[in-house]
Structure formats: C-alpha cells, structure tokens
Amino acid sequence: MLTRKFSLEVPRPRPGDNLADTERCLAALPFKDVETTLSALRHLPETLRRGNWRVTVTLGARTGGGWRLLAVEPGDTTASHWGVALDGGTTTLAASLVDLKTGEVKVTSSGLNRQIEVAEDLLTRLQLSGEPEGRERLIRLFRESVNWLLQELAFQAAISSQEITALAFSGNTAMTHFFLGLDPSRLCQEPYLPVVNRPGYHRNNEGLHLALHPEAVIYCLPSVGSYLGGDALAGILVSGIHRQEAVSLLVDIGTNAEIVLGNREWLIAAAGAAGPALEGGVMAAGMRAAPGVIERIRVDPITGAIDYHPPKGKVKGLCGSAVVDLLAGLLLAGIIDRAGRFTGERDYLEIVPASATATGEPLILSQQDVKNFIRTKGAVTAAVETLMGAVGIRPQELEYFLVAGAFGEHMDVEAAVTLGLYPDLPRERLLALGNTSLAGARLALLAQEARQELEDLSQRITYVELNASKEFMDRFTGGQFFPHTDLSLYPTVRQRLLTLGLLKE
Incomplete structure (x- = not known):
C-alpha cells in the first residue's frame, strides 16, 4: 500500500533511559528504514503523552524504497485508513475512495475536468500552457476539479478529506503534468518531450494543495511518451x-x-x-452523457425510420454511443454511402423533431457532422x-x-x-x-x-x-x-x- 498504519505501544521512558521520543517510537515499528518528517516530529512529544504512550503511526512509501513517517495519532485509529484512486481524464475525472484496511471501495464518484471551460481539445490546452498565465489557469482549474471530487468522496463517506493519506493518480501525460503543476507545453512541439515520464512519489505539501492530509503520499503512474500516459x-x-x-x-x-x-x-x-468526435462531439447536437441525452438509436434498414429510447423530458442531444448507432444504421439503410456522403438530394437529416427537443429546434445530422x-x-x-x-x-x-x-x-x-x-x-x-x-x-x-x-x-x-x-x-x-x-x-x-x-x- 502507499501508506500503512500501525497501532503501537511505545515503551515509557524510565530513569537512566534517555532514548529520544522519535527513536523510541521508531524502535517499536517493524521497519528499520523509516525517514522522519518535521511536521510529524513537531507534534510527536505531545501525542505520545496524550495517548498515554499508545499511538497510531502512519507511514508512507517513498521513492527508492523504504518508508516515511507521516503522522502520529493518540490511541488506535487503524480502523480509519483511507486512500483514493484517481483517473484524471481530459474531459471527465473519476475517483474511488478505498478503505486501505480491507482494500474495498467505499464510494466512487465523477465530475467534469473544468479545463474544458478553456478548451475541449487537449492540443489547444497544451498550446495555451506555453504562456505562464495560461498554464497557471489550467493547473488551477484542474486542481479545483480534483479537490471538488475529493471533497465529494469524503462527504459521501462521512469522513474528513484530511483523513485521506494516500492517492494514486492515473492520467495521460499532459494531465499528469497539470496535476503536478509542471509545464506540458513541449508535448505538442517537436520532438514532443515531457518534463518527466516517471514522476514516482510525492507529498501533498510539496505545493500540490490537494484536499487530503498535508503529508499524504501521492503516486503518479508513469508515462511512456508525449501522448502515452x-x-x-x-x-x-x-x-x-x-x-x-x-x-x-x-x-x-x-x-x-x-x-x-x-x-x-x-x-x-x-x-x-x-x-x-467519438464522445458525441461529432455533431452540433452531440454531447456527453447527461440528463436529456439519447444513448441508443435504431434505424430500420428497409424503411430508414429512426427510433430511439426517449430520455426523461425534452431531448438535448446524442451521446457517442447513439452517434455510432445512428451512422451504422444510416449506412445499412443506404441513407449514407461508404464514403459518408448522403445519398439522393439531401445534405442533412432530421433526427429529432423540434417539438421533442429542449431548444425547440430540430436535432439534425449534417454532412459536415459525418465528415468530422x-x-x-x-x-x-x-x-x-x-x-x-x-x-x-x-x-x-x-x-x-x-x-x-x-x-x-x-x-x-x-x-x-x-x-x-x-x-x-x-x-x-x-x-x-x-x-x-x-x-x-x-x-x-x-x-x-x-x-x-x-x-x-x-x-x-x-x-x-x-x-x-x-x-x-x-x-x-x-x-x-x-x-x-x-x-x-x-x-x-x-x-x-x-x-x-x-x-x-
């Protein structure tokens, strides 16, 4: 695990026993290669005595092997041991809160990557990150998205996000750079070099400012190249x-x-x-999965009639799976040819009439949509x-x-x-x-x-x-x-x- 917790009974000091508090605590651990942190040491003396020499120690993995002392708490708190697995997508973030004592997922949630407010596509974001102002904005938006999700997980589990001591981050190379606050702009410039491919282990207090324990261990999955993360x-x-x-x-x-x-x-x-395009953005009315979106479409191969399972309320658009259904159905119905061109005289097709849409305008598929x-x-x-x-x-x-x-x-x-x-x-x-x-x-x-x-x-x-x-x-x-x-x-x-x-x- 990225972090481990141990309930310890630390030997009490006796006359003639001048072993320091830190060494006394570390000697009770099953590991010898343990590095200390100042933040843990500052609170150690009070914690040992407040816990009557019964404490819980949290250790975090570190680069090169071994462990780092992250925190010491009075009493036995091993029952509360939390970590997060985070998928940092270009469009959507998904995360699971994991009980590190059992390995079981407590709750999973997702949310949008707020960088889409700046640009939907990754290439534009990389280009904007070449300027300090653009880069700082994109990093801030990504961090805000991550922190919202972390706090949402903690809320659903009825814990404090500060109780989370470990996070494993998985994302493409660019998102890993944004997550760590690095400059990803050269990923889109020949010879397409990242700042780092194997980020390894970091601590939250290294300027990451995540809604976690300040000493939480952060592990980023390694990348291979500019776009393979x-x-x-x-x-x-x-x-x-x-x-x-x-x-x-x-x-x-x-x-x-x-x-x-x-x-x-x-x-x-x-x-x-x-x-x-493959997430629903192929057409003007395409969208990601959300309320009001059509997820499945059937086109009759003989008549060309379009049938879909209507969402609750008015139709807002089609998601990627419905777009694929639609185009495959139109091909087999002979409405578009193998080059993606409409047959006959038409240059667009009405999918949903205006009376059924949220905008009051018909939902159409244009020739440009198919080309995209x-x-x-x-x-x-x-x-x-x-x-x-x-x-x-x-x-x-x-x-x-x-x-x-x-x-x-x-x-x-x-x-x-x-x-x-x-x-x-x-x-x-x-x-x-x-x-x-x-x-x-x-x-x-x-x-x-x-x-x-x-x-x-x-x-x-x-x-x-x-x-x-x-x-x-x-x-x-x-x-x-x-x-x-x-x-x-x-x-x-x-x-x-x-x-x-x-x-x-």
Whole structure:
C-alpha cells in the first residue's frame, strides 16, 4: 500500500533511559528504514503523552524504497485508513475512495475536468500552457476539479478529506503534468518531450494543495511518451496482455486515443488526440452523457425510420454511443454511402423533431457532422493499422481486441464493427473492459508489486510517434470509409451490405 498504519505501544521512558521520543517510537515499528518528517516530529512529544504512550503511526512509501513517517495519532485509529484512486481524464475525472484496511471501495464518484471551460481539445490546452498565465489557469482549474471530487468522496463517506493519506493518480501525460503543476507545453512541439515520464512519489505539501492530509503520499503512474500516459499503462496492467502468449490489441478511445499491441514478449504503442468526435462531439447536437441525452438509436434498414429510447423530458442531444448507432444504421439503410456522403438530394437529416427537443429546434445530422466523424474514425483506424503493420500482424491473428474506457463500455459492438471502429473478429474476441485507468490506479494504491510492474512496463514499451509517421498518413486516407476501403477486412459487414442490396458482387 502507499501508506500503512500501525497501532503501537511505545515503551515509557524510565530513569537512566534517555532514548529520544522519535527513536523510541521508531524502535517499536517493524521497519528499520523509516525517514522522519518535521511536521510529524513537531507534534510527536505531545501525542505520545496524550495517548498515554499508545499511538497510531502512519507511514508512507517513498521513492527508492523504504518508508516515511507521516503522522502520529493518540490511541488506535487503524480502523480509519483511507486512500483514493484517481483517473484524471481530459474531459471527465473519476475517483474511488478505498478503505486501505480491507482494500474495498467505499464510494466512487465523477465530475467534469473544468479545463474544458478553456478548451475541449487537449492540443489547444497544451498550446495555451506555453504562456505562464495560461498554464497557471489550467493547473488551477484542474486542481479545483480534483479537490471538488475529493471533497465529494469524503462527504459521501462521512469522513474528513484530511483523513485521506494516500492517492494514486492515473492520467495521460499532459494531465499528469497539470496535476503536478509542471509545464506540458513541449508535448505538442517537436520532438514532443515531457518534463518527466516517471514522476514516482510525492507529498501533498510539496505545493500540490490537494484536499487530503498535508503529508499524504501521492503516486503518479508513469508515462511512456508525449501522448502515452499512465492511463494507458493502467490499461495494460488491468488487461494483462503483457502476461499472455497470444497477441492482443488494447485501445482506449476518448478525447485522446491510446493503442497498445503485444504480448508477454513485446509491446508496441501509439497515441494521439482523437478529438471529441467519438464522445458525441461529432455533431452540433452531440454531447456527453447527461440528463436529456439519447444513448441508443435504431434505424430500420428497409424503411430508414429512426427510433430511439426517449430520455426523461425534452431531448438535448446524442451521446457517442447513439452517434455510432445512428451512422451504422444510416449506412445499412443506404441513407449514407461508404464514403459518408448522403445519398439522393439531401445534405442533412432530421433526427429529432423540434417539438421533442429542449431548444425547440430540430436535432439534425449534417454532412459536415459525418465528415468530422469519419476523419476521427480514419485516424483511429490508421493508428491501429500502423502499429499492426510495424510488426506484421493481421487483424485475424489477434487473440483479443480489448476496449478500455466509457467508449467501449457503452458501444454497440455490431455498430462499431459496421463503421470500422472495431475489427471484424468473432464477437467473443471483442471485449469491453470499462474504466481501466481507475482500476489500474486502485491496484497501484494497494500494492507495491503493481507499482513496480507499472514502472517496468514503462521501460518495456516501444513507442511509435504517429506525428512523424508517413505510413500513418497514407493509411489515414484509406481509413476514411465505412468500414474501410478494403472490404475483405470486414467480411460480415460486406455480407450485410450485399444482402441489403447496397453492394454489388
């Protein structure tokens, strides 16, 4: 664990026994390599005597091994031992309050990353962070978002946030920089260098100002490159692809896309900004999951009629899963072609009438909306193909295609295959893993072995910089079709198009 608590009965001083309070306390611990902190020492004499020499000591892990004395409390407080696993996403933050005595999650909550008030996309934020004023604002907004979430967890658990003594942070490289108050602006400038890839352990009182115990231990999962961060390594750890003999592909598609290919012998990875298109931002009425959003859509392949499960109240927009449903349905109904163009004379499609929307305006899908989506889809496809091409692996040779994050958790598999977001594999080999970034942070919070495994992984991965890849740009063009220019890669989709009369032999 990042922190450990011990209930101690410290030997009372006797005449002729001049052992100092600190040494007396440390001698009662099961570890010898314990570093002290001034904040703990200042309160130690009073605490020992107020507790009648029965106290609880909190130790925190430190870089290079060993422990640091964080706090000493009177009496036995080992029953109250809290840590937080935090997924610091570009758009959304998620966190779990963990009982470090049992390893169980007490409560989980989420909230928006307030940096979206400045810019939705990561690239703009990185550019703005090049100026001190912009950087300070983005760091402040991120810290405020984190602290709101920490206080929300504490409120739901009926504890003080000051009782939380450990936090494991998982996020992409940029978010890790913002979290630590570092300058991330060079991540978007050639040669795309971060300030640090392996931040390791820190203390809250090193200027982090988090709503935690002042001496709380903060561990940030390591990164590999400019766009491949701790969240991607968390996905590898949770999925276990690095322990398997067979080759699998792991993707995490959100505001950013991280892709990892490999097995226990080798790992190769790439990442880049996917944009908000796959989170519902593809269309003017697209939005993240929230009240009033449509999550599922069905298009009748014969009549083209659009059916959806209406949310409570008026419709406000479509989230990413509904956009994928919609576009896949329109393709199979012949309303859009494989290049994403509307067929016939239309250049837009009404999805929801004005009478059913919160704005009183119809919810429409425009030609530009489809173009935005297909470009993002093409970028993801090209990244996957570039990695697989680099090692001579074909899609059919994959043991599993694993999807991390909310995107995969809520996506209809058939719709995703139809559009070419997923490969056309036997469906039992297409697996959604949920929020692996948060799950990986929890593993790091609880076990030194997991943290060491993450550090080792960061040294094993071959990172491909897509920004400098000519092959990526060549494949990008081929990926801008539904499902792909080469239909032999998508035999089940090809058969459906043939059956519906949308493709000739």
